[in-house]
Amino acid sequence: MMNWTLALPELVLACAGLGILGxxxxxxxxxxxxxxxxxxxxxxxxxxxxxxxxGEGAAFAGQYVSDAFARFGKVLIxxxxxxxxxxALDFNETDRDLARFEYPVLILFAALGMMLMVSANDLMTLxxxxxxxxxxxxxxxxxxxxxxxxxxxxxxxxxxxxxxxxLLLYGLSLLYGFAGTTNFDRLADTLTxxxxxxxxxxxxxxxxxxxxxxxxxxxxxxxxxxxxxxGAPTPVTAFFASAPKLAAVVLLARVxxxxxxxxxAQWGQVVWLIAAGSMILGAFAAIGQRNIKRLMxxxxxxxxxxxxxxxxxxxxxxxxxxxxxxxxxxxxxxxYLLMTLGAFAVLAAMRRRGRPVEAIEDLAGLARSDVGxxxxxxxxxxxxxxxxxxxxxxxxxxxxxxxxxxxxxWLAVIGVVTxxxxxxxxxxxxxxxxxxxxxxxxxLDVRPASLTVVMAATGLFTALFSIAPAPLLAAARxxxxxxxxx
Amino acid sequence: xxxxxxxxxxxxxxxxLAGALVIAFVRGEEQVVASNARWTALWxxxxxxxxxxxxxxxxxxxxxxxxxxxxxEWLPDYGVAYGMGVDGLSVLFVLLCTLLTPLCILASxxxxxxxxxxxMAAFLVLEAAMVGFFCATDLLxxxxxxxxxxxxxxxxxxxxxxxxRVYAAFKFFLYTLAGSxxxxxxxxxLWYRVGxxxxxxxxEAGVEPRxxxxxxxxxxxxxxxxxxMWPVHTWLPDAHVEAPTAGSVILAGxxxxxGGYGFVRLSLPLFPQASAELAPxxxxxxxxxxxxxxxxxxxxxxxKKLIAYSSVAHMGIVTLxxxxxxxxxxxxxxxxxxxxxxxxxxxxxxxxxxYNRIHSRDIARYGGVAKVMPAFAxxxxxxxxxxxxxxxxxxxxxxxxxxxxAMRVSFWLAFGAALGMILSAAYMLWLYWRxxxxxxxxxxxxxxxDMSPREYATFAPLVLLVLWMxxxxxxxxxxxxxxxxxxxxxHEAAVGGGARRLAEIxxx
Numbered sequence: 001m002m003n004w005t006l007a008l009p010e011l012v013l014a015c016a017g018l019g020i021l022g023x024x025x026x027x028x029x030x031x032x033x034x035x036x037x038x039x040x041x042x043x044x045x046x047x048x049x050x051x052x053x054x055g056e057g058a059a060f061a062g063q064y065v066s067d068a069f070a071r072f073g074k075v076l077i078x079x080x081x082x083x084x085x086x087x088a089l090d091f092n093e094t095d096r097d098l099a100r101f102e103y104p105v106l107i108l109f110a111a112l113g114m115m116l117m118v119s120a121n122d123l124m125t126l127x128x129x130x131x132x133x134x135x136x137x138x139x140x141x142x143x144x145x146x147x148x149x150x151x152x153x154x155x156x157x158x159x160x161x162x163x164x165x166x167l168l169l170y171g172l173s174l175l176y177g178f179a180g181t182t183n184f185d186r187l188a189d190t191l192t193x194x195x196x197x198x199x200x201x202x203x204x205x206x207x208x209x210x211x212x213x214x215x216x217x218x219x220x221x222x223x224x225x226x227x228x229x230x231g232a233p234t235p236v237t238a239f240f241a242s243a244p245k246l247a248a249v250v251l252l253a254r255v256x257x258x259x260x261x262x263x264x265a266q267w268g269q270v271v272w273l274i275a276a277g278s279m280i281l282g283a284f285a286a287i288g289q290r291n292i293k294r295l296m297x298x299x300x301x302x303x304x305x306x307x308x309x310x311x312x313x314x315x316x317x318x319x320x321x322x323x324x325x326x327x328x329x330x331x332x333x334x335x336y337l338l339m340t341l342g343a344f345a346v347l348a349a350m351r352r353r354g355r356p357v358e359a360i361e362d363l364a365g366l367a368r369s370d371v372g373x374x375x376x377x378x379x380x381x382x383x384x385x386x387x388x389x390x391x392x393x394x395x396x397x398x399x400x401x402x403x404x405x406x407x408x409x410w411l412a413v414i415g416v417v418t419x420x421x422x423x424x425x426x427x428x429x430x431x432x433x434x435x436x437x438x439x440x441x442x443x444l445d446v447r448p449a450s451l452t453v454v455m456a457a458t459g460l461f462t463a464l465f466s467i468a469p470a471p472l473l474a475a476a477r478x479x480x481x482x483x484x485x486x
Numbered sequence: 487x488x489x490x491x492x493x494x495x496x497x498x499x500x501x502x503l504a505g506a507l508v509i510a511f512v513r514g515e516e517q518v519v520a521s522n523a524r525w526t527a528l529w530x531x532x533x534x535x536x537x538x539x540x541x542x543x544x545x546x547x548x549x550x551x552x553x554x555x556x557x558x559e560w561l562p563d564y565g566v567a568y569g570m571g572v573d574g575l576s577v578l579f580v581l582l583c584t585l586l587t588p589l590c591i592l593a594s595x596x597x598x599x600x601x602x603x604x605x606m607a608a609f610l611v612l613e614a615a616m617v618g619f620f621c622a623t624d625l626l627x628x629x630x631x632x633x634x635x636x637x638x639x640x641x642x643x644x645x646x647x648x649x650x651r652v653y654a655a656f657k658f659f660l661y662t663l664a665g666s667x668x669x670x671x672x673x674x675x676l677w678y679r680v681g682x683x684x685x686x687x688x689x690e691a692g693v694e695p696r697x698x699x700x701x702x703x704x705x706x707x708x709x710x711x712x713x714x715m716w717p718v719h720t721w722l723p724d725a726h727v728e729a730p731t732a733g734s735v736i737l738a739g740x741x742x743x744x745g746g747y748g749f750v751r752l753s754l755p756l757f758p759q760a761s762a763e764l765a766p767x768x769x770x771x772x773x774x775x776x777x778x779x780x781x782x783x784x785x786x787x788x789x790k791k792l793i794a795y796s797s798v799a800h801m802g803i804v805t806l807x808x809x810x811x812x813x814x815x816x817x818x819x820x821x822x823x824x825x826x827x828x829x830x831x832x833x834x835x836x837x838x839x840x841y842n843r844i845h846s847r848d849i850a851r852y853g854g855v856a857k858v859m860p861a862f863a864x865x866x867x868x869x870x871x872x873x874x875x876x877x878x879x880x881x882x883x884x885x886x887x888x889x890x891x892a893m894r895v896s897f898w899l900a901f902g903a904a905l906g907m908i909l910s911a912a913y914m915l916w917l918y919w920r921x922x923x924x925x926x927x928x929x930x931x932x933x934x935x936d937m938s939p940r941e942y943a944t945f946a947p948l949v950l951l952v953l954w955m956x957x958x959x960x961x962x963x964x965x966x967x968x969x970x971x972x973x974x975x976x977h978e979a980a981v982g983g984g985a986r987r988l989a990e991i992x993x994x
């Protein structure tokens with residue numbers, strides 16, 4: 001039975017990547033950036049179309065699975081990769097050093113790795129996908145090779161990432177050792193009944209959680225985030241904050257719910273602590289930041305905390321609450337992805353006289369010099385603060401609802417309190433843009449059209465989401481039913 | 487089904503948003519943009535007001551039911567719908583919003599000179615949120631509009647405000663957000679247990695008494711901040727002082743009523759037992775607010791601050807009236823909210839008239855204004871007297887009804903409320919005396935010009951209304967009589983003779 005066609009989107013993406021790489025090494029490479037970027041965008045769109053039409057089932061001897069859950073993740077991963085690639089479209093004019101054809105190709109391979117992550121049905125596929133994404137990401141972080149900060153970010157990310165991969169691998173081997181299989185379905189079968197909570201498995205579980213918590217930058221494995229976010233070029237940071245986070249969260253949800261679903265009582269507590277810690281740290285540590293990319297790093301840590309509330313609820317033994325929890329998690333991540341990309345589009349447009357600037361003060365008086373961009377940023381900031389009618393309100397609403405359904409009232413209360421604290425620093429950005437006089441250094445450069453497109457697309461989504469929240473919820477419902485139904 | 491034949495409430499809600507969108511796309515030179523933005527905003531708000539008058543004429547006053555109902559599925563899986571409708575309790579608030587917005591735009595015509603386009607757009611967004619709030623019949627929609635108000639108001643205070651505008655804007659935003667997020671958790675709890683967010687269905691389903699206290703307190707956190715009740719009122723004087731004139735008008739005229747309306751619309755029907763249990767607490771806070779903030783008002787040197795504290799005191803009378811649970815008390819509270827919406831707005835507009843000319847809110851900088859601005863002095867006098875609740879003005883009706891109902895609960899409660907009236911006479915008359923009378927000693931006062939035609943136009947409807955409401959209150963009371971009666975009936979059925987029980991609690 002050759003059912004490899006099931007993995008058509010990944011195969012197409014892999015072939016496209018190899019092909020583009022081959023073309024890229026041909027001479028005239030200085031001018032290859034733009035055509036290669038467009039080709040990669042085309043490949044991502046094609047993969048997206050193929051993903052939507054993808055069939056159901058397992059392939060490659062059960063290593064790979066295609067279901068609605070994976071497709072939900074993949075479509076968003078491809079959107080995230082494509083939009084963050086669009087943020088780099090103007091490298092041609094602005095950062096000639098960065099305009100090398102490897103950049104889009106690395107994004108493509110990272111996207112491929114992420115697609116494998118969310119389709120993994122086996123511990124090995126999980127690890128391979130994760131590493132494929134991570135390796136591409138390490139290079140991307142250090143992509144600005146003449147910048148010390150970028151090189152430092154790349155190195156830091158690599159060393160800590162390798163450590164996390166080690167932890168993860170150790171956990172995976174423990175799981176394999178105690179359960180005797182790496183396949184998710186068989187793991188789930190083995191883990192029912194009295195074998196469920198053997199000590200070795202729980203230790204393995206904790207290691208797996210630690211490794212994945214690093215990838216989603218949840219407390220206490222968040223330390224790399226501010227430094228890497230600050231050092232990497234802004235479009236790369238945008239990429240890190242969006243698609244890989246979503247992929248790792250989706251993967252985490254699948255691992256915890258499918259093979260390890262029986263251990264909910266164990267991992268539920270751990271995730272509770274991680275969620276609460278991330279929300280608290282994300283809210284309080286961001287207050288003192290002056291660099292807007294560091295601030296967004298803490299904001300992303302906090303956001304992961306809110307998303308994980310959904311996962312805590314998913315540990316509930318009650319199937320209705322569990323499904324609601326996973327749904328809210330997916331829903332949260334989808335909205336977060338688009339919101340955060342929009343905010344980073346504004347950050348990417350922060351240039352003065354051709355050089356990128358990243359202090360919060362550099363936004364001062366933006367409403368006077370470029371009211372359009374200021375309004376988009378206002379939309380993203382209020383959305384992240386969770387103020388209705390913007391999209392961020394809905395994502396918070398549903399994770400809080402999942403928490404209350406599951407009886408985790410205190411977690412919801414922590415979420416509410418940290419929301420108010422976090423609102424303070426989001427408001428501070430609005431204040432700088434709208435209330436303060438124009439920065440003495442002058443107005444920001446005129447933003448390139450590609451960034452305006454990203455801002456407008458994500459901004460309209462964020463602002464008008466309230467009109468029709470139902471389709472995204474329905475998609476999340478279908479996705480969850482695919483994993484939880486069987 | 488819908489007496490107007492078309493979705494009138496949605497139209498009133500979203501027309502201002504459309505106006506804001508048009509303004510956002512105005513392009514050209516700064517002067518032209520400003521002028522176009524002003525006119526677009528004025529016409530949008532006037533058309534909205536015109537449409538809302540249909541509600542006045544077509545509303546069936548004998549029915550306590552929701553009217554002009556609209557319903558669209560929103561999240562059918564979760565029992566959430568886009569539900570709009572007005573009943574006697576809300577219809578007049580809708581009219582209050584649509585009336586005050588064009589007046590605010592007129593009042594800001596010349597006084598707002600910078601970033602006019604953003605200002606007018608923010609005001610229209612604010613109007614949409616306020617109208618939507620009073621029309622929502624679905625709890626989630628209600629919350630959505632309740633919070634949406636924060637965004638434009640934050641900008642209005644922060645961009646066009648006075649010296650400490652940033653502090654005031656942050657304080658306003660964070661206080662309200664903290665309160666309303668606690669309410670959000672309570673809303674989610676109700677939503678999850680009943681499976682719908684339709685307010686009528688939630689009331690129908692009822693809430694188990696053991697949850698009521700907690701849920702009531704969560705709602706209370708949101709509404710008490712908004713009203714504002716002592717001791718969470720401290721954001722209000724700051725916000726009022728720093729906000730531009732029109733911002734203060736909307737703040738006092740409508741935003742404070744969001745809290746009071748919330749109590750009447752949600753807290754009372756959803757949590758009748760908890761309301762009855764906690765009524766003594768509310769009475770205590772209300773009386774403290776009335777007496778304490780009146781004294782504070784007496785000591786103010788800043789006109790806006792004085793009126794802001796007087797607002798806290800007057801809203802104390804409203805909360806007191808609501809929690810007496812009897813017909814007079816509730817009618818009085820609703821009437822008082824409307825009256826205060828008109829009178830405090832007008833007072834802030836009066837301060838705005840002076841401020842535009844002298845650029846100071848310091849009472850000591852004035853004196854003898856009546857000699858140079860006789861017409862203004864008459865208007866200012868009328869509204870000062872109305873704030874004192876002089877018979878014949880709107881406030882008298884509301885405060886009188888509340889005091890009568892308070893008397894039925896306890897003499898001391900009525901005494902507290904009446905003390906507030908006496909103190910209000912003290913601070914208002916003293917304010918008026920210091921500003922309007924005395925000898926003209928300053929050249930700046932001598933050079934004052936009396937009201938302009940635009941200012942006449944701004945005050946005319948308010949003068950008319952405050953007298954109409956005072957002389958023939960029945961044309962307003964009749965709107966909410968049926969609704970209040972059914973509310974009281976519902977409440978009595980739920981707690982078994984609320985007033986009696988309350989008297990027992992107080993006697994203990």
